[in-house]
Amino acid sequence: MLQTPLLRLSGAAPGPGPGAGLGRTGSRASLLILWVGIRLCAASLGRSPWAEHYGTKSRYEGLSGTSVPGTDWLAPANCTVLQVNALIRHGTRYPTRKNVPRMVEIHQLIREQGNPGNRLVQALVSWHMWYNERMDGNLHPLGISEMAKLAKRLSARFPALFAVQSYREKKLKFLTSSKHRCVNSTKSFIRGLESHLNLQDQEGGQWEVNDRLLRFFDHCEKFQNLVENNDTALHQVEIFKNGPEMERIMSNMAKKLGISPAAITTNMVEATFYLCTYEFILKGIVSPWCDLLDKEDVEVLEYLGDLKQYWKRSYGYKINGLSSYKLFQDLFQYMDQTIEESERNQSISHTAVLRFGHAETLLPVLTLMGYFKDDRPLLANNFEEQKNRKFRSGRISPFAANLVLVLYQCSGARSLGEKYKLQLFLNEKPLPFPHSGNLVADYGEVKESYQHLIESLRFSNVCDDHSCFQFIFFLFLLLLFVVYY
Ligand SMILES: *[C@@H]1O[C@H](CO)[C@@H](O)[C@H](O)[C@H]1NC(C)=O
Ligand SMILES: *[C@@H]1O[C@H](CO)[C@@H](O)[C@H](O)[C@H]1NC(C)=O
Numbered sequence: 439m440l441q442t443p444l445l446r447l448s449g450a451a452p453g454p455g456p457g458a459g460l461g462r463t464g465s466r467a468s469l470l471i472l473w474v475g476i477r478l479c480a481a482s483l484g485r486s487p488w489a490e491h492y493g494t495k496s497r498y499e500g501l502s503g504t505s506v507p508g509t510d511w512l513a514p515a516n517c518t519v520l521q522v523n524a525l526i527r528h529g530t531r532y533p534t535r536k537n538v539p540r541m542v543e544i545h546q547l548i549r550e551q552g553n554p555g556n557r558l559v560q561a562l563v564s565w566h567m568w569y570n571e572r573m574d575g576n577l578h579p580l581g582i583s584e585m586a587k588l589a590k591r592l593s594a595r596f597p598a599l600f601a602v603q604s605y606r607e608k609k610l611k612f613l614t615s616s617k618h619r620c621v622n623s624t625k626s627f628i629r630g631l632e633s634h635l636n637l638q639d640q641e642g643g644q645w646e647v648n649d650r651l652l653r654f655f656d657h658c659e660k661f662q663n664l665v666e667n668n669d670t671a672l673h674q675v676e677i678f679k680n681g682p683e684m685e686r687i688m689s690n691m692a693k694k695l696g697i698s699p700a701a702i703t704t705n706m707v708e709a710t711f712y713l714c715t716y717e718f719i720l721k722g723i724v725s726p727w728c729d730l731l732d733k734e735d736v737e738v739l740e741y742l743g744d745l746k747q748y749w750k751r752s753y754g755y756k757i758n759g760l761s762s763y764k765l766f767q768d769l770f771q772y773m774d775q776t777i778e779e780s781e782r783n784q785s786i787s788h789t790a791v792l793r794f795g796h797a798e799t800l801l802p803v804l805t806l807m808g809y810f811k812d813d814r815p816l817l818a819n820n821f822e823e824q825k826n827r828k829f830r831s832g833r834i835s836p837f838a839a840n841l842v843l844v845l846y847q848c849s850g851a852r853s854l855g856e857k858y859k860l861q862l863f864l865n866e867k868p869l870p871f872p873h874s875g876n877l878v879a880d881y882g883e884v885k886e887s888y889q890h891l892i893e894s895l896r897f898s899n900v901c902d903d904h905s906c907f908q909f910i911f912f913l914f915l916l917l918l919f920v921v922y923y
């Protein structure tokens with residue numbers, strides 16, 4: 439739910455009547471309230487800021503309409519919860535260093551070349567440019583509160599796992615990417631948890647930085663060579679950027695501003711979209727930047743973002759999903775260990791493992807697990823056909839997105855395979871298992887369904903770009919072994 443009121447600051451809005459003829463301030467005030475009410479309705483209904491199309495810059499609490507997050511955590515019958523494994527994207531942040539100069543650029547262009555008689559141009563010229571490079575993708579205060587609230591909801595949902603004693607005994611494990619927005623998200627989560635548990639400055643609130651696990655994309659050589667540093671890997675994105683859909687946005691923008699279309703670049707179009715997005719998510723304002731775009735334009739720009747994520751982080755290339763295999767294994771290793779301890783009647787070492795990373799951390803894992811795969815690939819030329827696609831990064835990975843795996847121990851099971859059960863939640867909504875479509879699965883059954891992955895990952899490092907060399911080395915070792923024994 440978005441609680442921030444929507445204020446419309448567009449220069450195109452007509453002002454309220456001066457109300458000079460009204461004698462009493464009371465009726466003036468009520469007129470004003472009425473006017474504000476009408477403006478709010480107009481802003482939120484008539485010309486919504488298209489918050490469902492913001493891609494990875496979507497706000498968590500605006501997800502799926504008005505439903506309250508966390509209403510669907512139903513434990514399976516006769517089961518008690520053993521462990522929670524979570525993968526959490528950092529909360530809402532300021533724009534990154536890369537995007538701010540582009541925002542400045544389009545603002546500058548409008549100030550220099552925009553038609554000064556145009557009301558929209560006037561509104562944009564007088565708009566105050568408050569974004570700067572020092573913001574550098576830092577966590578926004580909203581992000582701090584998103585993390586604290588998530589901590590409170592999770593610990594309220596699983597009080598046995600997030601108990602004071604577990605916290606004191608360091609049974610809650612925190613792992614984070616080294617980026618300040620992730621470390622700050624971890625701190626905010628811990629503070630939210632401490633305040634929920636009525637604890638202050640406890641020893642339990644320590645975290646480990648682990649980039650190999652949470653920024654695996656920086657450490658996967660094959661991904662770096664094949665995708666990250668490969669100029670042709672995002673070919674489809676480049677074609678779409680130069681295609682008819684983007685061209686139409688540029689010429690519409692140019693017309694609205696009285697500027698030559700040749701002066702507007704795709705980077706500037708994206709920057710305009712980000713300005714509309716950030717003003718809305720950070721301040722709750724429908725800014726005049728949104729007036730430069732139409733709903734159709736925003737859908738095109740959402741598609742451009744999804745296309746990038748698809749080719750760089752998801753099904754576009756096999757290595758994108760595979761590059762996350764260590765993190766994927768990490769989830770299962772913790773659960774295996776927990777089951778072992780439970781079978782030996784030992785106390786559980788970690789009741790919750792909370793990992794803080796990026797959209798780029800979450801998307802490859804969900805891809806490896808087989809989620810949100812469309813029948814046809816996302817391509818530069820099928821924007822229309824993909825309008826109802828599953829792969830919508832705004833729903834999958836908004837700010838503060840989270841994948842939570844809940845492990846249960848159940849009584850009355852006939853076999854070990856049935857004794858432990860698993861539930862998945864994405865953004866606090868149940869996520870059906872890809873192999874069965876069910877919301878609960880036996881732990882053994884889930885592992886079985888990923889057996890092909892676990893097997894093929896066991897002996898090989900999928901990220902090595904020298905698999906041939908390694909194979910020869912392995913043969914050499916084998917030869918030595920044979921010769922000496
Ligand atoms: C839960 O346990 C009760 C009593 O042991 C049993 O009657 C019931 O069938 C069990 N329910 C499930 C879903 O296993
Ligand atoms: C986040 O972390 C950085 C570096 O650790 C710090 O300078 C900054 O003030 C923090 N920001 C917030 C919002 O906590």
Ligand SMILES: *[C@@H]1O[C@H](CO)[C@@H](O)[C@H](O)[C@H]1NC(C)=O
Nearest residue numbers: 663664665668669670671672
């Ligand atoms: C770069 O990507 C293209 C398209 O997938 C591929 O054909 C090519 O082999 C890649 N280049 C390198 C050096 O991996």
